Amino acid sequence: MGTKSGSYWVTWADGHAKNSESVDDLAEPFKTNVKAYIKALKDAGAKVEIDTTKRSDKRAYLFHWSWKISLDKCKASDAEKMIGVDIEWDHGNDAESKKGAEEMVSGFGLAIPPRSNQAPALTSNHISGKAIDMTITWTGTIKVKNKTGVEVSVPFKANVDQNTVLHNVGATYGVKKLKNDAPHWSLTGH
Template structure:
């Protein structure tokens, strides 16, 4: 029996905050970068690593139905996600207003601001969202082990780049293996 779209889905298929859940190559690069930052006295808070494709699907279609007037009946099924996007009235007729309202509720709970991609560096295990604090004026080892003094965000990004952890400038917490 499918669960109707709504708040129950928000806690399912949660986005990981574990570095180990990234692809082996990127996981190793991030571990080394984060290790160097911690060793040098910076603070790191990880908000997201791997986003399950199921969550990307739920977020994407919640947005399409809730915000882009997509007909809930047109949402394609995804294996392993037993969700009913179409809500019905007491007579069993499809209720477009209720379907849209439920999807919109999910958009709000997910905290979505732009249409989420079905596939992204996060669903591929190739991105991390993290906030790095207390780094300015400190010295960190780069990927070659060379002590490097970091003052600005640009210098921090350069340091990450030496490990293969590339900053996407337009998305403050987002780093990936190719800057996308």
């Protein structure tokens, strides 16, 4: 017997399905790529603050199905099973199933319509350890070594998504910028 959906699972996820802020939890070769890129940025005088690296697949699973069930995008009985997460989405009646899912959506602080019309993804480069969210700051222009050791002058831009010079330096290390998500860099650029 599993445990029915509800706020229990928010607490459970905070203990058993945490996201990582450590570069060491990333997958190779991205881990080595990111370390080299961050070292080059710091050597040049930039400040690098890391937010999320590897995202928990179990956490993503709980996000995805609670969001869909709470918003009537699917029935509780449609939710897939996941090994290691013994949750019962179906309480035996629709209103109770939906209430359990709603408790999780609000407990996790998930974005719902109108803020977001998309269910939290089950797959992403964060889940496979191939993406990092980080904020890179400096003042003026710094000289960052690219992978081949050539120094590149990079002016600071408040909007990192527009800093193509920085994106190009990152790409030499195999760390590619997603251009509509400020902190997001990955192996593929997605």
